[in-house]
Amino acid sequence: MSKKRKDVIIVPWDYTESSEVALMHAIQLAKEVNNHIMLSRFLESPGLFAGKSKKEKIIAEEKEKLKVVGERILKEYNMNPFVHVELGLSFKNFYGLVKDANANLIVIGGTYTINSKSTLKPNKMITRLKGLDIPFIVAQEKPAHAYYKEIVVPLDHDKNYKETLNWVVYLSKYYNCNINIIKPFLYDEYKKKDMASNIYFTKRTLDKKNIIYGIKTAKKNKAFQDEVLKFAENIDADLIVMMVKKYKKFISIKPDYKERIPIMVVNRNSKIIKYGSFR
Numbered sequence: 196m197s198k199k200r201k202d203v204i205i206v207p208w209d210y211t212e213s214s215e216v217a218l219m220h221a222i223q224l225a226k227e228v229n230n231h232i233m234l235s236r237f238l239e240s241p242g243l244f245a246g247k248s249k250k251e252k253i254i255a256e257e258k259e260k261l262k263v264v265g266e267r268i269l270k271e272y273n274m275n276p277f278v279h280v281e282l283g284l285s286f287k288n289f290y291g292l293v294k295d296a297n298a299n300l301i302v303i304g305g306t307y308t309i310n311s312k313s314t315l316k317p318n319k320m321i322t323r324l325k326g327l328d329i330p331f332i333v334a335q336e337k338p339a340h341a342y343y344k345e346i347v348v349p350l351d352h353d354k355n356y357k358e359t360l361n362w363v364v365y366l367s368k369y370y371n372c373n374i375n376i377i378k379p380f381l382y383d384e385y386k387k388k389d390m391a392s393n394i395y396f397t398k399r400t401l402d403k404k405n406i407i408y409g410i411k412t413a414k415k416n417k418a419f420q421d422e423v424l425k426f427a428e429n430i431d432a433d434l435i436v437m438m439v440k441k442y443k444k445f446i447s448i449k450p451d452y453k454e455r456i457p458i459m460v461v462n463r464n465s466k467i468i469k470y471g472s473f474r
Contacts, residue, residue: 202299203277205292207320208234208261213304220334220457221302222272227342228369232268232276233296234261237284239309254280284309289324302332305453317460318446321439327462330362332434333442336455343370343433347456349423349441350378350397350410352389359438360397362461366436367406374401374408377426380415420448427456434459 204221208214218232225232236257241249261278269275277296281288292298307315315323317333348363350356367374376397381387394410401408413422427435436459437445446452 202228203231203233203296205233205235205296205298205301206276207301207303207307208236208264209308210264211304211306211308213306215304216337217302217304217332217334218268219337220332221300222268222274223338223342224300224302224332225274230299232274233279233298234264234276235279235281235292236261237281237289237307237309239313240283250282253282284315284320284323286324286326290327293327293329299329300332301327301329302334305333305335318443321442321460325439325462330462331460332457333460334457335453336457338433339431339455340433344372345430345432345434346372346374347423347427347430347432347435348374348376349419349435349437350376350390350393351441352381352386352393353438353441354389354393355438355440356393357396359436359461360400362459363436364400364404364406366434366459367401368404372433374406375426375430375432376408376410377413377423378410379413379419379422380417418448420445424449424454424456428454432456436461438462 204225206214206217206221208218218234221232224230238253238257241253257280258278261280265276265278279292279296281292303317303320305317307320309315317331321331343366346363346366348359363374366372378390378394381390397410411426413419413426423435434457439460439462442458442460445458
């Protein structure tokens, strides 16, 4: 019987400090779950009329540059990454990479540079790759601790929140971390009703899994996003987990978010059950 291949954590690489930060988080996670790392470089396509030989040359030259980076990573972190080069950054080619590499997570830094004139922020990359069935972790600063211990989960009345909770359960089970839930102060009676349903579901799920958690209500008349960040800072949290729709709203309010706490962005169709590393 063939041995099951390891899952892969993808790090979009652009040789910047931002991608180096993402790499540090990816390596920390990979060592915890016994995963591989893949450095993925996405370059601007040379154009519709560029010949096959020219494209192959561009890819080959870039792979050689990535191999040098890989050798440095092996010396520094005792981990030998895979390398991958793609011409163009689209959902189609990224989806193919995720599938072929058996990837279970993407870790990205504060920006990603395709060329000297094109730099993507995480929200733009996530929008471009909307629909992938694995989550992103957006990391702005180096890991503050040796492993993830405290996770903050903003809870609201949205029925899709349950999909976020699925990932929270898997993360907690694997890392044995504490779950810190914060919910907004609500006035609307209909929203309160939906919130009560989510709280009940959350408690029932986490109690059944013997997961340590706490639930805190944000202060009234305070912006919920500010309360989430303040709470996360106060408990020295390692990660904030939210759905992609909530992340886009969060970023629209906090466009220059540069806190040290990384955010896990969960796509709505994330299929946890397929990822052996989180079982």
